Amino acid sequence: MKLAYWMYAGPAHIGTLRIASSFKNVHAIMHAPLGDDYFNVMRSMLERERDYTPVTASIVDRNVLARGSQEKVVDNITRKDKEETPDLIVLTPTCTSSILQEDLNNFVERAQIEAKADVMLADVNHYRVNELQAGDRTLDQIVQYYIEKARRKGELPEGKTEKPSVNIIGISTLGFHNQHDCTELKRLMADLGIEVNEVIPEGASVNNLKNLPRAWFNLIPYREIGMMSARYLEEQFGTPYVDITPMGVVETARCIRKIQQILNAQGADVNYEEFIENQTLYVSQAAWFSRSIDCQNLTGKKAVVFGDNTHAAAMTKILAREMGIHVVLAGTYCKYDADWFREQVSEYCDEILISDDNGAIGDAIARIEPSAIFGTQMERHVGKRLDIPCGVIAAPIHIQNFPIGYKPFMGYEGTNQIADLVYNSFTLGMEDHLLEIFGGHDTKEVIHKGISADSDLNWNKEAQAELNKVPGFVRGKVKRNTEKFARERGFNEITLEVMYAAKEAVGA
Amino acid sequence: MTVAQEPQSLQFECETGNYHTFCPISCVAWLYQKIEDSFFLVIGTKTCGYFLQNAMGVMIFAEPRYAMAELEEGDISAQLNDYEELKRLCVQIKRDRNPSVIVWIGTCTTEIIKMDLEGLAPRLEAEIGIPIVTARANGLDYAFTQGEDTVLAAMVHKCPSQAPVKEAEKEERNAISKLLNFGRKKEEVVAEESEYVDHPPLVLFGSMPDPVVTNLTLELKKQGIKVSGWLPSKRYTELPVLEEGYYVAGVNPFLSRTATTLMRRRKCKLIGAPFPIGPDGTRAWIEKICSVFGIEPKGLDEREAQIWASLEDYIQLIRGKSVFFMGDNLLEISLARFLIRCGMTCPEIGIPYMDKRYQAAELALLEKTCQEMGVPTPKIIEKPDNYNQIQRIYELKPDLVITGMAHANPLEARGINTKWSVEFTFAQIHGFTNSRDILELATRPLRRNSSLKDLGWDKLVKEEAKV
Numbered sequence: 003m004k005l006a007y008w009m010y011a012g013p014a015h016i017g018t019l020r021i022a023s024s025f026k027n028v029h030a031i032m033h034a035p036l037g038d039d040y041f042n043v044m045r046s047m048l049e050r051e052r053d054y055t056p057v058t059a060s061i062v063d064r065n066v067l068a069r070g071s072q073e074k075v076v077d078n079i080t081r082k083d084k085e086e087t088p089d090l091i092v093l094t095p096t097c098t099s100s101i102l103q104e105d106l107n108n109f110v111e112r113a114q115i116e117a118k119a120d121v122m123l124a125d126v127n128h129y130r131v132n133e134l135q136a137g138d139r140t141l142d143q144i145v146q147y148y149i150e151k152a153r154r155k156g157e158l159p160e161g162k163t164e165k166p167s168v169n170i171i172g173i174s175t176l177g178f179h180n181q182h183d184c185t186e187l188k189r190l191m192a193d194l195g196i197e198v199n200e201v202i203p204e205g206a207s208v209n210n211l212k213n214l215p216r217a218w219f220n221l222i223p224y225r226e227i228g229m230m231s232a233r234y235l236e237e238q239f240g241t242p243y244v245d246i247t248p249m250g251v252v253e254t255a256r257c258i259r260k261i262q263q264i265l266n267a268q269g270a271d272v273n274y275e276e277f278i279e280n281q282t283l284y285v286s287q288a289a290w291f292s293r294s295i296d297c298q299n300l301t302g303k304k305a306v307v308f309g310d311n312t313h314a315a316a317m318t319k320i321l322a323r324e325m326g327i328h329v330v331l332a333g334t335y336c337k338y339d340a341d342w343f344r345e346q347v348s349e350y351c352d353e354i355l356i357s358d359d360n361g362a363i364g365d366a367i368a369r370i371e372p373s374a375i376f377g378t379q380m381e382r383h384v385g386k387r388l389d390i391p392c393g394v395i396a397a398p399i400h401i402q403n404f405p406i407g408y409k410p411f412m413g414y415e416g417t418n419q420i421a422d423l424v425y426n427s428f429t430l431g432m433e434d435h436l437l438e439i440f441g442g443h444d445t446k447e448v449i450h451k452g453i454s455a456d457s458d459l460n461w462n463k464e465a466q467a468e469l470n471k472v473p474g475f476v477r478g479k480v481k482r483n484t485e486k487f488a489r490e491r492g493f494n495e496i497t498l499e500v501m502y503a504a505k506e507a508v509g510a
Numbered sequence: 511m512t513v514a515q516e517p518q519s520l521q522f523e524c525e526t527g528n529y530h531t532f533c534p535i536s537c538v539a540w541l542y543q544k545i546e547d548s549f550f551l552v553i554g555t556k557t558c559g560y561f562l563q564n565a566m567g568v569m570i571f572a573e574p575r576y577a578m579a580e581l582e583e584g585d586i587s588a589q590l591n592d593y594e595e596l597k598r599l600c601v602q603i604k605r606d607r608n609p610s611v612i613v614w615i616g617t618c619t620t621e622i623i624k625m626d627l628e629g630l631a632p633r634l635e636a637e638i639g640i641p642i643v644t645a646r647a648n649g650l651d652y653a654f655t656q657g658e659d660t661v662l663a664a665m666v667h668k669c670p671s672q673a674p675v676k677e678a679e680k681e682e683r684n685a686i687s688k689l690l691n692f693g694r695k696k697e698e699v700v701a702e703e704s705e706y707v708d709h710p711p712l713v714l715f716g717s718m719p720d721p722v723v724t725n726l727t728l729e730l731k732k733q734g735i736k737v738s739g740w741l742p743s744k745r746y747t748e749l750p751v752l753e754e755g756y757y758v759a760g761v762n763p764f765l766s767r768t769a770t771t772l773m774r775r776r777k778c779k780l781i782g783a784p785f786p787i788g789p790d791g792t793r794a795w796i797e798k799i800c801s802v803f804g805i806e807p808k809g810l811d812e813r814e815a816q817i818w819a820s821l822e823d824y825i826q827l828i829r830g831k832s833v834f835f836m837g838d839n840l841l842e843i844s845l846a847r848f849l850i851r852c853g854m855t856c857p858e859i860g861i862p863y864m865d866k867r868y869q870a871a872e873l874a875l876l877e878k879t880c881q882e883m884g885v886p887t888p889k890i891i892e893k894p895d896n897y898n899q900i901q902r903i904y905e906l907k908p909d910l911v912i913t914g915m916a917h918a919n920p921l922e923a924r925g926i927n928t929k930w931s932v933e934f935t936f937a938q939i940h941g942f943t944n945s946r947d948i949l950e951l952a953t954r955p956l957r958r959n960s961s962l963k964d965l966g967w968d969k970l971v972k973e974e975a976k977v
Contacts, residue, residue, distance in 0.1 A: 005579060037654070043565075
């Protein structure tokens with residue numbers, strides 16, 4: 003047993019559901035107790051989804067516990083097959099079903115006889131893998147399933163596309179800025195004259211997965227999701243993959259050069275050097291920003307970076323290499339892939355922290371006292387408490403990290419967004435100096451009464467105590483409304499009764 | 511649609527139970543705040559932790575007095591000793607937080623692996639010297655708010671069984687305030703006592719924010735009824751005394767286990783009343799308590815009328831409109847009854863679980879309200895099926911759907927007004943004073959959408975071409 007207040011990566015089934023519901027017309031059925039379908043709330047809330055999340059639960063209740071699921075799971079699968087006519091139904095085990103040890107494979111086989119849709123059991127062990135690993139695995143499983151299916155039916159298309167083309171693998175729902183990254187990557191491919199063959203899983207149809215081998219190469223923007231599929235496709239079809247995350251000016255260039263090399267090896271004759279130079283020097287503002295006097299003021303400032311492998315590694319490199327910021331500590335919660343992270347960042351930071359214990363990161367931040375933190379929502383809250391600004395760069399995230407405006411982290415527009423994020427997270431240059439010279443902001447002492455809300459009315463003890471129980475953000479309003487009510491009726495003392503009367507009358 | 515019909519009795523149906531609701535472990539979020547000296551330990555898996563972390567959003571960051579005892583593979587396969595593991599964690603909690611009580615929340619996993627929490631608790635309690643309350647708030651058996659029911663039912667056993675000789679201790683603690691009030695205190699107490707009618711002790715049950723506790727207590731005080739205690743109280747160490755023959759009354763519709771436990775195990779007498787939600791409910795609740803104690807209620811007519819008058823601006827927005835409850839928190843019957851009294855119609859009340867005995871008075875009031883308002887009685891669907899409900903919603907086109915967050919955005923995108931049901935659980939909705947807050951919530955989508963209505967954006971999904 004582990005005492006835990008917070009976790010960075012979710013349970014395995016979340017990863018499976020993220021993949022399944024990213025595809026078009028794929029339905030996931032969770033074998034789970036009541037209340038475990040919280041994924042639907044997250045997707046509906048965070049992504050502001052207009053459509054129903056294609057996830058239902060086959061409820062495990064007391065009866066199931068006593069007698070087994072029997073027909074229930076099979077019935078739920080065939081019912082969903084009729085109601086929604088999905089292409090694929092993914093039966094998703096949860097922590098509960100992994101200990102019930104029901105033969106879910108058998109349910110899948112039985113349901114497959116009747117269902118028009120393909121039916122598959124997500125092959126993930128709740129106690130061994132987390133959300134990210136499960137997502138990677140499920141995507142791989144679905145890709146393999148449809149490649150094998152096409153192969154059996156002899157429907158696997160021959161050869162590559164005429165022009166250089168790419169599969170972008172790993173864009174998924176509830177991923178950090180995934181939608182924006184996807185748009186930016188497509189734009190980048192268009193600029194490079196590369197056709198986008200398939201984007202998976204987001205918005206893809208499983209019927210198109212058989213086309214994956216037609217691409218000249220695969221691009222895996224995120225370390226966490228897509229690597230297994232890329233390796234499978236390489237092994238089966240010899241499709242090379244690029245796993246350099248195009249995040250930051252230097253890495254984007256490196257990614258593009260790698261693409262160039264791969265394409266040329268297959269007989270294309272492309273040279274992207276001019277494009278890279280033009281983008282770097284004149285289109286993206288990030289390289290110029292690093293050179294500008296603003297960024298000078300950031301030189302040597304201390305920062306802490308924490309997040310998933312992809313974002314924490316890329317951010318560390320950007321801060322250290324492109325902005326001259328002193329990254330004291332870089333860390334990741336992807337413990338299962340720690341070696342990769344160490345290798346990526348070791349030359350760009352003083353310390354490396356591999357941990358999924360938020361307390362350990364909090365303590366490290368308190369000890370280091372950086373000028374800024376780049377982390378998850380958890381680090382943002384640590385920053386709030388310690389009065390250190392924080393830019394959010396990785397999941398776990400809240401609704402404010404699903405912006406409506408265009409905010410990619412990848413590609414050349416991504417470099418601009420990151421420059422803004424970094425710049426806004428540090429106290430601005432000149433302001434910083436002025437604060438030093440004048441000894442801090444002078445805002446405490448009241449100079450004029452404009453923003454004061456003190457009044458002449460007397461609150462008795464009980465009423466004052468009651469008022470203090472009102473949550474801070476509405477207390478002022480309640481106070482004003484109550485006093486207005488009291489004044490209008492000529493009370494000069496505010497008692498509990500007056501408070502309630504005011505509330506009843508004006509909704510104070 | 512609202513043509514007066516023959517009075518019908520309520521119809522009950524039961525569907526498949528494929529519906530969306532919160533896991534009952536969510537009760538720790540409000541109970542740890544209510545019981546200030548408690549610590550809640552949820553013994554479960556990452557799934558439970560992930561739910562709490564996301565559902566409780568910002569509260570997680572405020573140093574909550576709850577945590578997960580996250581079960582690992584070794585715990586499931588019994589390679590690790592449950593007792594030793596729990597002891598290790600509880601000792602750590604005692605060291606770091608020093609709570610007056612640790613509440614263990616059993617989950618689906620502890621049920622399935624049959625971890626004997628009730629058996630382990632007394633042993634560990636004796637060993638570490640902190641009371642341990644065990645509640646099985648799991649998704650196999652319960653929905654959302656029923657979590658609170660399991661915790662309160664477990665706490666009933668911990669309530670002292672006779673009034674301790676409290677005076678001495680209390681005076682000790684209040685030494686300073688006594689000094690300050692020198693000479694005045696005694697008269698005050700006497701004066702206060704005399705404001706109450708002589709009646710057997712009454713204990714109320716149900717976790718309420720403190721302002722609502724004060725409010726309802728004062729409301730009863732106006733009738734001369736003294737509230738001897740409240741389960742739960744602000745602190746675990748202040749749990750109310752429960753002696754045989756005490757009267758108890760519930761303030762929330764989802765507390766049936768607690769009510770049963772109070773009756774069977776502590777020999778208390780349950781006052782079965784409608785719940786104090788809406789001015790009609792509050793009045794009926796007070797009247798029922800008064801009638802049990804043989805008190806003639808004073809001034810309730812005017813009080814209720816005055817509240818209704820103050821609600822008129824909101825009622826105008828919903829009068830004649832229809833509301834559909836998909837069902838997820840067991841407040842549905844009371845809310846529907848109040849909204850019908852406000853002039854709405856209600857074709858369907860979905861509800862996770864319907865205790866017809868505990869809610870008898872509330873159901874009777876619902877039926878009576880429908881007759882008096884001349885509207886058809888709603889169909890009450892226990893264990894609803896969300897998919898079927900959505901088909902019915904498309905057919906019925908209700909003006910307002912009260913539903914969970916999983917369906918709210920998709921329904922809004924299809925031009926159907928929704929209100930997120932969980933807000934009713936966290937908002938203050940009890941008593942005369944808070945009636946306005948219920949309508950504030952219920953009318954919000956209507957007010958918002960009427961201010962957008964000329965934009966022509968009510969349907970924001972393309973019609974799906976179904977194969």
